[in-house]
Amino acid sequence: MNCAAGNTPAELHAAINRRSPNKKAAAKKETPIMYEEDWQIRAAARMMSLLFTANDANVPRQPDGVLGALKTVHRFDSAVKHSGHRQGNMLPISSFYNTLLDYSDLVADFEIWESRSAKFSFCQYPFFLSIWAKIHIMEHDARRQMEGKAREAFFNSILNHRAVSQYLVLKVRRDCLVEDSLRGVSEVVGSGQEEIKKGLRIEFVGEEGIDAGGLRKEWFLLLVREVFDPHHGLFVYDDDSKYCYFNPNCFESSEQFFLVGVLLGLAIYNSTILDIDLPPFAFKKLLAAAPQNTGPQPVTSARINFKCTLDDLAEFRPALAKGFRALLEFDGDVAETFCYDFVAQVDRYGSIVEAPLCAGGEKRPVTNSNRREFVDLYVHYLLDTAVARQFEPFKRGFFTVCGGNALSLFRPEEIELLVRGSDEPLDVLSLKAVAIYDNWKTPKPESVPAVQWFWHFFETAAPQEQRKILSFITGSDRIPAMGATSLTIKLACLGDDCSRYPIARTCFNTLALYRYTTREKLQRLLWDAVVNSEGFGLK
Template identity: 40%
Template sequence: MCIVRVRRNHLVRDALDEIARQKAKDLFKPLRVHFIGEDGIDAGGVKKEFFQLLVAEVLSPDYGMLCYQPESRTYWFCPVTLEAESSFLLLGLVLGLAIYNGVLLDFPLPLALYRKILGQEVGLRDLEDMQPALGKSLRALLTWEGEGRVEDVFCQSFVVDVPSFGSVTSASLKPDGEALPVTDENRREFVDLYVDFWLNRSIHVQFEAFAKGFLMLCGGPALQLFSATELERLVCGNPFLDFDALQRAARYEGGFHPEHRVVQWLWQVVGQFNAEEKRLFLKFFTGSDRAPIGGLANLRCIVQRDGADSNKLPTSHTCFNTLLLPSYRSREKLADRLKLAILNSEGFGLE
């Protein structure tokens, strides 16, 4: 076993330290996670929560490793960062560990990153996917055929503005770029250099360290069998959630069966949840709010009767995709208890 022990209130630092101290061969062993001071025994569910909480903290602006791109709702490497290369290597290892241990992550990275991992070239179309407004501006520059010269209309030189800890600095795209205007003749060169800066040059150190960590666990000839989209699905799962398929695939224990009134109420209530509530229910039930490759029909989920009617909340064994549901006396009570449970479901035991 590869055993990782972490504290919730020092999750990122503990996790990176614990992963860094492992021998390379131990990373290929089944991962077990223990939250210090908690009672949870990791049969899979604690591990899922560990990865989800770790990713959520790493994506926080406090760490300055990744920058949020609101137009595409994805994260990209910050061109200017105080984090060491080792931190990006360990971040790549975290993604590799999640894949290796079959844990889906809510880690919205653009397809450009997966293309780079696969050794594919990235270009303007990738930048358009990540930052549509910027991509549209560059495309407009390339296709401009209106009145006036390009240098008079766009007033652009061979420089790029780079956000840096709340301020903006300028970087030259080529020697003496500040004094070189973009013209009809060199606008293609400008766009190529601009795209290369954002997707390659400015984040070269961060990406290379990240890729090295990722490929330590997930490298090899088999990786080339995947497309960028398939690799993304391997990390993040399928965002499309077909709860009808989940219902069809569900099994029942403890006296429940598909026609039992409580089971019928359960699926009626879930069917009336909004999209966010459905994701919370799935996370409460299985430990992940994404579907595995192949969809929710591939989840082996169990709904088990947990005693007669009572005021206690539904519980779950996320390790085994099992929902423990009391036999509530009314649909309204089931809906109230279930909503309360899915909104307050973090943690295994008391610290």
């Protein structure tokens, strides 16, 4: 795109930031041309929207086993590169990102878009906004709603002469985590006052921890671990893909799936990463099921009409999808060779049950002429019809929390990255480059032996051990969507050498170390703390 002042990136950057690129022009106090009034930017945005729509429309996907990767054009988008989605695009969506917009007033642009004025805003064309820009806007939207609910609570406490918390406080017992969480969430949602929009605070019954973010992270971690446990029965796992999906034969009540939806929504709303194994198409299905938004809509709306395909099934159950493809490509007589009818064979706890895929399906043979219809109906049954009882409360729970305008700016793969974070290999050197130090009482704390030993231990540890160390410090073993450089670890000094363990303050991503005198002592005490600590205090 070109700005009215010229054609260089520097001039576009200056126009976006509403300042002149040279001092001489500024001295004359010339009024800069605002990008929302620039016809060239409007025209370029419309042209790019046509290209983006063409790029996004019905392009054949890559074959099974080949994972497309989103390319990156900005350091904040490095996590997108490793998201591992199979893309249906000729160009990765990050190719459309204009990262100069990361330095513009995104909040003002978002508010212009929300006001539905005739002014141009880049939120009308969200494909221009990088994952960093969208997360910035969503955090602003969430913070604005939280502050509004906090003000309401304050004035209600004055008018009603009773104490009203400005936070959503959930009190849970560790041994009854799911039950207490479900009861607390149900009570809040049942009040009908959007208390769920308040900032979340967790209290573990019988513990003295005060939640400044760390207990909330731990609550998410423990709840996800229990809810997504294969033995819990809410989800079924595929050994090949390592993904899970809704269990159509689950005996649990629909309220538990509602809780899972609320859990995902709260994680986004409170900027917390969840390590969940839902396949990528599940996020596309979720966004497609979003309630109609009465607010402003992007020109290239993120809302899509989702229809599950064989490619989606291949993400979750690749072996079954491979068998269906073999059926579609078979050269002989399908009816005589396979002897299939229009029924789905479903395993229900060890017994095979046949479910008709259409009226009279048990009497309708699969032939060469109708095998495509058979495969489509089979995929639709497995991914949609069979799990409707589980998906509906899950969807309702998610959109009970996430109903703001900012959500419509995201694409499904970006929502997945926002929820799950990035599982890219840890770049410890990047974490080290942005680390900060406290109380080491030296101009170069990175040269202190204990600090050097820690980074060496972190960098040379096995990948799984690195994840455990990261989880010990930050409360999550995954990198945020914006990349490793957006995760700032603080190393604090507790004092001179002693036999006490290091301390992690997950609320602030802080690891507090003593000035241990030997490398072996630091590694032993740190690793003991990592593998034995869970909860507020050491076991």
